[in-house]
Amino acid sequence: MSINGMPAPPDLSPETLHHLLTDTQSRQVLLTAKIRQFDERYETSLELLEARLERGEGSEHPDWEDSIEWRTGVESLTRTQQMQSP
Numbered sequence: 001m002s003i004n005g006m007p008a009p010p011d012l013s014p015e016t017l018h019h020l021l022t023d024t025q026s027r028q029v030l031l032t033a034k035i036r037q038f039d040e041r042y043e044t045s046l047e048l049l050e051a052r053l054e055r056g057e058g059s060e061h062p063d064w065e066d067s068i069e070w071r072t073g074v075e076s077l078t079r080t081q082q083m084q085s086p
Helices: 014-042 046-054 060-084
Strands: none
Touching: 014 060, 046 060
């Protein structure tokens, strides 16, 4: 059994591997949807929103909180995609 071409740990059952892969795919779908919501809400990129906030433009609530959640989602999605890459 292998994960992205790498040998899986010997004590990892096929069922556990299936659940891990399914969970990872579900997480990716959820993160992508959340990022899309922020894209639509702010009609700009995360980087431009962050730059605007750094200049003191925008409000603490919800702009700062959203930017933090958005950044966390982007970084989590990147890590999730990297785990799936060979």
